[in-house]
Amino acid sequence: MPQSHTVASFDEELQYLVRRIAEMGGVAERIVADSVAALVNGDTDMAQRVIAEDAELDRAEREIDERAVVVIAKRQPMASDLREIIGSIRIASDLERVGDLGKNIGKRVIAVQAMTQPKKLVRGLEHLSELALTQLKEVLDAYSSRSHEVADAIRERDEEIDAIYTSLFRELLTYMMEDPRNITACTHLLFCAKNIERIGDHATNIAETVYYMATGSQLPAERPKEDETHSVGATSL
Amino acid sequence: MSSDDPEDKWWRGPWAEGASWRLRRARYPLFVAFVLTLVLGLRAGMPFVAFGGFVLVLLAALVPARSRVERLAARHRNRGGADEVAAAQRAVLAAIAEPAFLLDDTCAVVEANAAASALFGPVARGAHLSARIRSPGVLDMVREAVAERRTGTIEHSDRVPSERWYQVHIAPLDEAAEDAGRFLLTFQDITEARRMDRMRSDFVANASHELRTPLASMTGFIETLQGPAKEDTAARERFLAIMLEQAERMGRLVEDLMSLSRLELRAHVAPSDRIALVGLIEHVCDALRPQAEELGVALAFTPASEEAVVLGDRDELIQVFQNLVENACKYGQSGERVEVSIAGPADGSDTPEGMVDVAVRDYGPGIPAEHVPRLTERFYRVDVETSRAKKGTGLGLAIVKHILTRHRARLIVRSRLGEGSVFLVRFKRA
Numbered sequence: 212m213p214q215s216h217t218v219a220s221f222d223e224e225l226q227y228l229v230r231r232i233a234e235m236g237g238v239a240e241r242i243v244a245d246s247v248a249a250l251v252n253g254d255t256d257m258a259q260r261v262i263a264e265d266a267e268l269d270r271a272e273r274e275i276d277e278r279a280v281v282v283i284a285k286r287q288p289m290a291s292d293l294r295e296i297i298g299s300i301r302i303a304s305d306l307e308r309v310g311d312l313g314k315n316i317g318k319r320v321i322a323v324q325a326m327t328q329p330k331k332l333v334r335g336l337e338h339l340s341e342l343a344l345t346q347l348k349e350v351l352d353a354y355s356s357r358s359h360e361v362a363d364a365i366r367e368r369d370e371e372i373d374a375i376y377t378s379l380f381r382e383l384l385t386y387m388m389e390d391p392r393n394i395t396a397c398t399h400l401l402f403c404a405k406n407i408e409r410i411g412d413h414a415t416n417i418a419e420t421v422y423y424m425a426t427g428s429q430l431p432a433e434r435p436k437e438d439e440t441h442s443v444g445a446t447s448l
Numbered sequence: 449m450s451s452d453d454p455e456d457k458w459w460r461g462p463w464a465e466g467a468s469w470r471l472r473r474a475r476y477p478l479f480v481a482f483v484l485t486l487v488l489g490l491r492a493g494m495p496f497v498a499f500g501g502f503v504l505v506l507l508a509a510l511v512p513a514r515s516r517v518e519r520l521a522a523r524h525r526n527r528g529g530a531d532e533v534a535a536a537q538r539a540v541l542a543a544i545a546e547p548a549f550l551l552d553d554t555c556a557v558v559e560a561n562a563a564a565s566a567l568f569g570p571v572a573r574g575a576h577l578s579a580r581i582r583s584p585g586v587l588d589m590v591r592e593a594v595a596e597r598r599t600g601t602i603e604h605s606d607r608v609p610s611e612r613w614y615q616v617h618i619a620p621l622d623e624a625a626e627d628a629g630r631f632l633l634t635f636q637d638i639t640e641a642r643r644m645d646r647m648r649s650d651f652v653a654n655a656s657h658e659l660r661t662p663l664a665s666m667t668g669f670i671e672t673l674q675g676p677a678k679e680d681t682a683a684r685e686r687f688l689a690i691m692l693e694q695a696e697r698m699g700r701l702v703e704d705l706m707s708l709s710r711l712e713l714r715a716h717v718a719p720s721d722r723i724a725l726v727g728l729i730e731h732v733c734d735a736l737r738p739q740a741e742e743l744g745v746a747l748a749f750t751p752a753s754e755e756a757v758v759l760g761d762r763d764e765l766i767q768v769f770q771n772l773v774e775n776a777c778k779y780g781q782s783g784e785r786v787e788v789s790i791a792g793p794a795d796g797s798d799t800p801e802g803m804v805d806v807a808v809r810d811y812g813p814g815i816p817a818e819h820v821p822r823l824t825e826r827f828y829r830v831d832v833e834t835s836r837a838k839k840g841t842g843l844g845l846a847i848v849k850h851i852l853t854r855h856r857a858r859l860i861v862r863s864r865l866g867e868g869s870v871f872l873v874r875f876k877r878a
Contacts, residue, residue, distance in 0.1 A: 237582030355579045374821040
């Protein structure tokens with residue numbers, strides 16, 4: 212925030228919210244990265260750690276909510292201050308959901324680790340999670356710098372994530388049809404892929420909230436989708 | 449920090465600071481006095497007496513105790529020294545090549561050097577460290593080290609956009625310094641060492657998986673040649689031909705895996721040479737024309753209307769376009785022509801401003817939509833049989849993606865079944 216308030220403790224309270232959100236973001240990023248790593252390597256210890264870590268996010272979300280309500284009650288904020296507080300409540304709940312989804316992947320690791328998964332599938336999941344993590348990192352960076360210009364790039368990548376998810380879905384179906392013994396593992400993997408895709412959606416939500424916080428207006432409606440066009444690989448420019 | 453000396457402005461001196469402090473402390477008595485003044489002045493009809501009384505109270509509040517004036521003056525003198533210390537700290541920080549932050553005892557960033565700003569983005573002074581570094585491991589380590597005034601070290605890795613590892617170190621500045629309570633946080637890049645370790649294990653994992661099939665088939669043929677087909681000359685000739693083919697395939701695989709590993713080693717360093725795309729792509733097309741003609745494909749090249757220069761690595765870019773054009777010729781063979789073109793916004797294409805597109809278009813069977821987003825994954829093949837028959841390793845586009853990620857360029861694939869595909873590389877103009 213460029214300007215400061217006459218009441219210095221108000222600034223401190225807002226700063227507290229910003230700091231906690233950033234910390235939550237860090238934990239959420241780690242949960243997502245670790246849960247997918249645990250899935251790929253069949254590492255149950257790491258999966259257990261991920262599951263335990265989610266409690267931290269739940270606690271942080273409750274604290275942020277409480278603090279935010281107290282600040283609203285005490286200071287009666289207006290304009291950008293109010294958006295700041297509302298935004299932090301929204302982002303906290305999105306990040307908490309991201310943590311839940313990561314935890315869910317962690318739980319599934321324990322269920323599927325007995326079976327060996329085809330390499331190709333695992334690569335697909337890794338690719339998917341790489342994109343979701345990039346999304347998450349970019350929105351959190353945008354939150355720290357209050358920049359609203361990332362929104363477009365984020366939406367574009369969201370389409371990419373959806374496309375990969377669809378492709379993984381078909382592949383998993385094929386495996387299940389090939390051999391009914393694969394069904395248990397494949398269903399778990401399918402849910403994992405779905406969870407990662409949902410994480411991407413939450414990142415998009417956060418991007419919309421950041422846009423709202425920075426500009427005070429809602430993001431314009433989705434651009435029309437270009438048919439049969441997919442962009443793959445590489446970074447944003 | 450302004451450059452002018454604060455001593456020569458009376459409203460900034462110790463006296464003014466003391467006065468404002470005293471006024472703030474006495475704000476409630478003053479307020480009561482003010483209300484009394486109003487009441488006395490308006491109701492009791494004694495405005496002058498009331499006003500005089502208020503002025504007296506105000507003056508009493510302003511007269512500072514002697515000891516406090518002295519203390520304030522001393523603090524003010526010290527601040528001149530603190531400025532010098534801060535300048536020295538800044539200078540030292542700027543001279544550190546690694547990303548470094550100077551933190552105070554609340555984990556707020558006092559100063560960040562250029563390397564830190566380049567890596568984590570510019571950081572406002574006084575902002576909490578978590579505005580730039582979210583890693584819970586690093587934050588916990590910093591918090592503990594600051595609370596206990598001790599050193600701390602942790603390893604930290606960033607996974608996106610390209611994997612990097614850091615040794616993060618925090619140390620308190622000397623206690624005896626004028627400005628105690630400061631901490632130096634440094635990031636040492638250990639990516640290269642880590643990548644070397646990983647490269648070995650990745651290589652073994654990938655190679656063992658992919659080399660198993662050709663190796664098994666070779667072993668089978670050798671066993672047959674030793675046993676049942678020992679004296680069969682015709683079979684021997686045929687088997688040896690197949691074995692040679694398998695050995696060549698293994699050779700290509702090893703070659704591709706090596707170049708992929710080499711690329712990963714440098715993935716985090718952006719290239720800086722200025723490359724003229726027109727000449728480079730002309731060269732690639734000329735080199736591949738005989739091969740294309742052998743496949744019955746006509747290779748055409750259309751340069752852009754303006755000069756297209758990008759930042760890049762010549763050899764790597766040649767590899768990108770070689771792979772793309774080769775793929776187009778192989779998999780779009782049925783279309784009998786491949787068009788390579790460079791286009792910028794001036795050529796009436798949909799290229800955004802400041803970008804330049806290189807398109808490789810074939811008129812082959814096209815790629816089913818569900819495969820398109822996954823083409824750049826290692827060993828992902830749309831059709832395993834065709835790929836094997838065309839001597840593909842399943843790594844060509846993975847290599848392309850790695851190179852383009854390093855160049856911060858995008859690969860856009862547009863494909864329509866029955867009409868062909870376009871592989872478009874979008875660069876930022878240099």
